[in-house]
Amino acid sequence: MASTDTAKTVGNNDVYSHGNVEESDAPDAAVSQSGATQERLTIPGIKLGKLDVPVPVMLSPMAGVTNWPFRVLCERYGPHGLYVAEMITARALVARNPKAFRLCRFAPSESPRSLQLYGVNPGIVEQAARMVVDGHMADHVDLNFGCPVPKVTRRGGGSALPWKLDVFAELIHRVVSVCDAAGIPVTAKIRVGIDHEHETYLDAGRIAQEEGCAAVSLHARTTAEYYGGHADWQRIAELADALTIPVFGNGDIWGAQDALDMMKQTGCAGVAIGRGCQGRPWLFADIKNAFNASDERVNPTLAEVGAVIEEHARLLTEFYDGDEVMAVHDLRKHVAWYLKGFAVGGATRKAFMQSENLEDIARNVRELDPNLRLPDEMADKPRGRVRYAKKVHLPYGWLDSRELSKEGREALFGDDPMDASY
Incomplete structure (x- = not known):
């Protein structure tokens, strides 16, 4: 029996309150593969500074995955989005590590060129941003505050860093100051928090906006949740409601309908795709079509x-x-x-x-x-490993204060690893 799927509100949010979802002139409904009736919507593009993003879809940086060969495949299927290079460690770039420079390569066809920087020392990340600007290496810079990997968080980096409000704000301020002069928009990737007792996403989003970020991408899980369980899309709705800059929602988008559902339920300006496109670069074609009120989907032999x-x-x-x-x-x-x-x-x-x-x-x-x-029942299913963090690894005493002491800064910034990626 077919069932009717209607747009759901999250909390008190109006699903159309941000003006990101438009009703299409196309017929009012389409039937999904499951037989459910789906509302057709058209999703408009957005601007990040001077950068036009006609299709508000972002390929989330994934270490060891989103090098330029994979990005090129994704972009062929779904042009006009943001396809972000895998995380580059700022200190490795400053040290001119060959691996870091390999990861900074872009194919001639890539436009815009999106690069993600990671670091915990604001001064080092600023230097890396200066290299990116002076070397004309990218058209868009994303900052990594979302990585939950222990090797990163035990250094206070990734999803651990927004807990320290002073360092978080300083790092963004320095990078934006460098990039803004060159007309390069800066965005920030964040998580809900370290765990549900130490949530950071609302503070982090507000600070990112105040310090000049053009957009924020929220993975709706905590560090402790890693990639397990289900992403809490309500947090995306809350962040989208709290900010005036665009919010990209991330987490549990396995198919085009998931992307539409997230847009309808949260009022976010766009979606960020991670594990859902692993082995399926054509997912970006499906989402592009869905955002243009088309039922066309790719089902390759x-x-x-x-x-x-x-x-x-x-x-x-x-x-x-x-x-x-x-x-x-x-x-x-x-x-x-x-x-x-x-x-x-x-x-x-x-x-x-x-x-x-x-x-x-x-x-x-x-x-x-x-x-x-692919059998219909296997389409749009979760992909990648479902991994739970048994313990969040943090620097000693990290949760004692929302600011980093002078001694803490010396300890944290004095031994930043030279790795090009985690």
């Missing part, structure tokens, strides 16, 4: 998926300066995502995991059933 796998392998080989072994090893995790849900045997998956060069990949692709499609 396995032959078409295989062609994407081969193209991804070739692009990664270029990324690694012709090193096929490095490229194919990097591709392995992507292949697991590309094949997720398809009825291919364990032997086929194993063969891909044992590939060592482009010919191995091509041979394994030729062995795939070209006409196979």
